[in-house]
Amino acid sequence: MLEQLEQLRLEALEKLAAIADGEALDGWEKRFIGRKGAVTEMTRRVGELSKDERPEFGRRVNEIKQALSAAYEARAATVQSAEMERRLASGALDVSLPGRPKLLGRLHPSTQILRDIFRIWGDMGFQVYRSPDVETDENNFQLLNIPPDHPARDMWATFYTTREGIILRTHTSPGQIRAMRQYCPEPIRVILPGMCYRYEQVTARHETQFYQVEGLAVGNQITMSDLKGTLSSFTRRLFGPERETRFRPSYFPFTEPSAEMDVECILCEGKGCAVCKQTGWVEILGCGMVHPVVLQNGGYDPAKYTGFAFGMGSERIAMLKYGINDIRYFWSNDLRFLEQF
Amino acid sequence: MLVPLSWLKECVDVPFSVTELADRMTLAGLEVEAVQYIGVPGADLVWDPAHFVVARIVEVRHHPAADRLVLAVVDYGTGQLETLVTGAPNLFPYLGQDLGRVDLKSPMVLEGATIYDGHQPGFVKTTLRGRPVRGIMNRHMLCSEKELGISDEHEGILLLETHTAPGTPLQDVLGDAVLDVSLTPNLARCQSILGVAREVAAMTGQSLRCPPSEVLMQGLPASEAVQVEIWDLSLCPRFTATLIRNVTIGPSPQWMQRRLRLVGMRPISNIVDVTNYVMMERGQPLHAFDYDLLLDRARRSGDALPTIVVRAAQPGEGMTSLDGVARLFNPFDILITDSGGPIGIAGVMGGADTEVHDGTQNVLLEAANFDMFHIRRTSQAHRLPSEASVRFGRGIHPAEALRAARRAAELMRTLAGGTVARGTVDVYPGQSEPVVATINPDQVERSLGIRLDAIQIIDLLQALQFECRLVDGVVHATVPDHRVDIGVGLVGTADLAEEIARLYGYQHIPETEMGDRLPPLRANVALEQEERTRDLLVAAGLQEIISTRLTTPESEARILPPGSAPDDRPYLTLANPISQDKTTMRHTLLETMMEAVASNLRHRPYVGLFEIGSVYLSSEEGSLPEEPQRLVLGMAGQREPSGWLGGSGRAGRVLPDEGTLGFFDLKGIIEALTDGWRIRGVRYEPVLNPSFHPGRAARISQTDRGYLGIAGEVHPAVASRFGMPPGVPLLAAELDLDAVLDAIPTRSAVRPVPLFPSVYRDIALVVADDLPAATVQQLIAQTGGQLLADIRLFDLYRGEQLPAGKKSLAYALTFQASDRTLTDEEVNKLRDKIVRRLEREVGAQLRA
CATH class of the missing domain: 3.50.40.10 (Phenylalanyl-trna Synthetase, Chain B, domain 3)
Structure with a gap:
């Protein structure tokens, strides 16, 4: 019997060594160490032995059963990993095929640039203040120190409506009056974004509607050097830390002194190109110290308060930043343009 | 304004180059937009002094072999006379005349020079080469204005009224640079050569030469x-x-x-x-x-x-x-x-x-x-x-x-x-005392952020011809009688501050950080919510667009089927429209949205867009219009982006089929938005609206806020007005954004993540076909109560296996308790209760 047992052990191990797949492995387990397997059968035959032989045989059967089980586990692990490797090998993909397209939504480039602008000014304590597109002549002009028939009105080609005294705002500056009247006598730091309208033929450089972002700061000790420093910081944040700015005198009826701020041309790095008309500078915003009359109209005593204001066209900034050569793209609603942002 | 340098120099010395002058003027507020050079370096045609000179014509003779040509004998400063052949008609009157006492001069160009071809249209350059003309060698020539690039005048040669000696370089006589100066409206005083010269003198310290004002008067007064x-x-x-x-x-x-x-x-x-x-x-x-x-x-x-x-x-x-x-x-x-x-x-x-x-x-x-x-x-x-x-x-x-x-x-x-x-x-009834404005060093510092003493302030203002007196530390500046732009009081002080800054140089004002007190911080909730709304829609795969806000009533009428009664609400109308297609402020964003979807669909298999913006609703006369914010959505085309993995659409030929976007794709986006905002109690009810397909449009409302908007498949008769291909649904929604944002709950409690397992039950119900699914779902939710965590419709069936006029709705229900594992018994009881209620209230039958 012990001999038979030994033969069974050898046979089982030999068979096991030849097994290469899970199915044969299951068969082997059933045949040799399962509940009805050969080794189990042998234990049942213990009764055929004499009392003396039984302990020795029992011990041996158990030993063999354990050894075979261990061998089985080891083999099973090898077979499984081989099988997995085979499966993985046959499941290879052409990873160079295009992925499943995902529809990606995007923000309009004007929204993106406005968010950039809001974020930068927000960091400097300027909060967004919005006011209506359709305005009174009084807010858009008169309270900003531009009386009727003043020559400065030539600076804004205006859309008038059939209602007396009501126009489409030519700039977001009327928001200055609204903000001042709302917040007086608190200090003010606001950003005034919004769509503005000008009576201009649509060309690559001009649109009848455009976004403008104005800024207004009013306080007890705000100076022109603060204006320069603040606007230069903004420019460096928006266009890069090395970007130079230049301020030169200009005229707006609602600021005095008034200035234009030029930024070193983004495209040619100030060397001179077609965009900057070979000057190395591109005009990006107008600014100045709030005119005493405007402070007064806003409710602030110009003897005690000073302030600065500035205004820029955000499409123009986007055009410079992204190298867009035609402003008409912005409201064209053409995905072939919009998808590039 | 155009400023010829030669004229300017009559009033002020310019001790530097034209480029530097232009830069300095620009930095002083007189922006030089362009410089046009005539004959001098910088010009397209430079008159080099060796080849372009002044010649004196000493004799005009007949050409021996040609009636239409003459010979001009000229002195051009070399000591030798030169004979030139020319056909200039303006020399014929001088034929045979004694020119000894006539100072007849003309520009002369020497062989080898480049000039403009007088006989070709436009300005084409050519090189002057000597050649015999009818037997007489002609090496140089007298020229017309066109040949020099002064004008397009080519009738005869240019005769110069000048006393300069023969041989003088032409550059010195006619060469010039013309500055194109852009003057802001406040620079009225600079609208003249003298006015510009005055500024140049002030900025350079040169003295100004005013034109003479002496006049000899005679006779009766x-x-x-x-x-x-x-x-x-x-x-x-x-x-x-x-x-x-x-x-x-x-x-x-x-x-x-x-x-x-x-x-x-x-x-x-x-x-x-x-x-x-x-x-x-x-x-x-x-x-x-x-x-x-x-x-x-x-x-x-x-x-x-x-x-x-x-x-x-x-x-x-x-x-x-x-x-x-x-x-x-x-x-x-x-x-x-x-x-x-x-x-x-x-x-x-x-x-x-x-x-x-x-x-x-x-x-x-x-x-x-x-x-x-x-x-x-x-x-x-x-x-x-x-x-x-x-x-x-x-x-x-x-x-x-x-x-x-x-x-x-x-x-x-x-x-x-x-x-x-x-x-x-x-x-002169309007004669008045000169204006006196005042400023002191503190005021300069308060405005400009620079500290100047009174003497420095006076020096700067005097350069601009202000007469200054110092009284108790305050500069009293009398405004010169060539300008009207300086006021009095605080305005006058600001006016002077600007002049001081300009002459001091904006570039010399330092850059500082604002030291002033920060204003109180306020949240701009409306803007923040609007931006988050954009982000939610972008996350749902939509592209943002921004349309023009000027339109016409006729154009907006396109969102209605042909022949419909037009929008009768009054428009805000422009008094001076710039073009026929932009006469009024818009009432809706649907028109531009429909246009945008249809036009992009010509080159895209899928289009999904949104826009946020105002409409302008005219209110009573004399007041400003209302500007409520709208959110408009538009979609059409293939649901699945086409590719090797599936989807069949191709730009320009989207076909109506199973894969084409429909009402529920649009509704899904709106639900994503309201879910994203945690807005509860949103209802969709059938609505008839002329712009939309009957039976495929919903009025959207919310329990607390009421009307939110409308969404649906656009009426085919409207879609075709925008060029949509037949049979391809155009989906559109217009929401009142202010109402949507108003419906956002101020606080939305976060539920703890469940600790105990959920239990799932499916139920399929047969109900009348015209019973809105929302009614069924609402009854399920009400009956399920707290323990019913989720309801999902997973099948809608109509057909052979059901009686006519019936449909089957199959729901997957998720039951969940926060404090225990629910037993089958508990859940089954709840499910039965739901079914019984549906049987009782809407005649539903549980489908086997």
Whole structure:
């Protein structure tokens, strides 16, 4: 019997060594160490032995059963990993095929640039203040120190409506009056974004509607050097830390002194190109110290308060930043343009 | 304004290059937009001094072999005479004449030089090569203006009125640089050569040379020839009349014509040219009347002498202006009149009946000052922007009038051979004390952030010809009588601060950080919610668009089927539309959205767009319109992006099939938005709206806020108006964004993540086909209560296995308790309760 047992052990191990797949492995387990397997059968035959032989045989059967089980586990692990490797090998993909397209939504480039602008000014304590597109002549002009028939009105080609005294705002500056009247006598730091309208033929450089972002700061000790420093910081944040700015005198009826701020041309790095008309500078915003009359109209005593204001066209900034050569793209609603942002 | 450097240099020395001058002017607020070079380096054609010289023509002879050519013998400074062949018609009159006493000069170009080809259209360069012309060797040539690039004049050679010696480089005589200066409206005082020179002098420290103002006056005084009355001094602070007798009308000298051309004016005659020349030189517009015509008119009215009256126009008055247009006047127009009626529109244009003509002998010269607001209004009303009205419209100091009158009279005397009558008639009711503005060092620092002492401030202001006094540390600056842009009080202080900053140099003002107190911080909730709404829609795969807000009622009517009654709410309408397609402010964003979807679908298989923006709803007369914010969505095309993995769409040929976007794709986006905002209680109910497909549109509302908007498949008759392919649904929604944002709960509690397992049950219910699914779902939710965590419809079936008029709705229900594992028994009881309620209330049957 012990001999038979030994033969069974050898046979089982030999068979096991030849097994290469899970199915044969299951068969082997059933045949040799399962509940009805050969080794189990042998234990049942213990009764055929004499009392003396039984302990020795029992011990041996158990030993063999354990050894075979261990061998089985080891083999099973090898077979499984081989099988997995085979499966993985046959499941290879052409990873160079295009992925499943995902529809990606995007923000309009004007929204993106406005968010950039809001974020930068927000960091400097300027909060967004919005006011209506359709305005009174009084807010858009008169309270900003531009009386009727003043020559400065030539600076804004205006859309008038059939209602007396009501126009489409030519700039977001009327928001200055609204903000001042709302917040007086608190200090003010606001950003005034919004769509503005000008009576201009649509060309690559001009649109009848455009976004403008104005800024207004009013306080007890705000100076022109603060204006320069603040606007230069903004420019460096928006266009890069090395970007130079230049301020030169200009005229707006609602600021005095008034200035234009030029930024070193983004495209040619100030060397001179077609965009900057070979000057190395591109005009990006107008600014100045709030005119005493405007402070007064806003409710602030110009003897005690000073302030600065500035205004820029955000499409123009986007055009410079992204190298867009035609402003008409912005409201064209053409995905072939919009998808590039 | 155009400023020829040669003219500018007459008033001020310019000790640096044109480029540097242009830079410095720009940095002082006189922006030089362009420089046009003539003959000097920088020009397209440079007249190099070795090849372009002044030649004196000493003899003009017949060409022995050609009638249409002559031989010009010239001295060009080499000591030897040269014979040139030319066909210039303007040399023929000199044939055979003794030119010994005639100073006849012309530009001469030497062989090898590059010039413009006079015979080709446009400006084409060519190199001058010597060649024999009809047997006579011709090496060099006398040239026309075109060949030099001065103008396109090619009728004959340019004859120079110059005393310069033969051989002088042409650059030194005709070379120039013309600065195109863009002047902001406040720089009225710079609208002249002298005005610009004044600024250049101030910024460079050079001294200013004013044009002479001496005039030789003779004979009977002007006051015995004309009277002047000003009826309203607010319209006309000053009017001067100078009489120049016995002039001879003819062309003005070449130098004056040249300068006028350089600044963009056309020479006309010596008298008219002088008025224009002085206007350009000093900035004061002038007008010349034919005195004898005025005298005739006076006599016809029974007066011995003309009386000029300056007054506002009266009703019904009219006149034919110099440009030949018959004009009817407005009550705000200022008129120059005499006893016979209007003779000029003050500051804008003279009348045709009294203008100077070829036979004029006596000239009455007007130099006056008018109210700038009236002049601007008049020139706009009559559409007459002129060099004069632009200058008057921006403001001129009345002191300029007499100075300009004297300068012009003297030029007329010397150039047209007249005599200037003694005593200009000068009516000056508007004379006032000079303006004195004040500023102190603290005010400078408060505005500019720089510390200057009083002496530095005075130095800067004196450079601009302010007369300064220092009183108790305050600078009192008397404004010079060539500018009207400085006020008094705090405005005057700001005006002076600007002048100080400008001359100090903006570039020298330091850059500092704001030290001022921060204002109170306030949340801009509306903006933040709007931006988050954009982000939610972008996350749902939509592209943002921004449309034009100007439209027309006809254009917006396209969102209705043809023949529908148009939108009858009043539009906000432009009084001066710039084009026929932009006359009103929009009422809806649907029109531009439908257009955008349809047009993009021509080159995309899928289009999904959104826009946020205002509409303009006209309210009562005199008040501003409401500007509520709308959110509009638009979609069409293939649901699955096409590719090798599936999806069949291709740009331009989207086919209506199973994969085409429909109502529920649009609704899914809106649900994503409301879910993203945690807005509860949103209802979709069928609605009939002319823009939408009947039965495929929903009115969206919310329990607390009410109406939110409308969504649906656009009516096919409307879709086709935008060029949508037949059968492909166009989906659109317009939401009242303010209402949507208003429906956002202020707080939305976060539920803990469940600790115990969920239990799932599916139920399929057969109900009447016309029963809204939302009713069923609502009953399930109500009955399920707290323990029913989720309800999902997973199947909708109609067909053979059901009776007609019935549908089956299959729901997956998720039960969940926060404090225990639910037992099957508990869940089954709840499910049965749900089913029973549905059976009872909507006649549902549980489907086996």
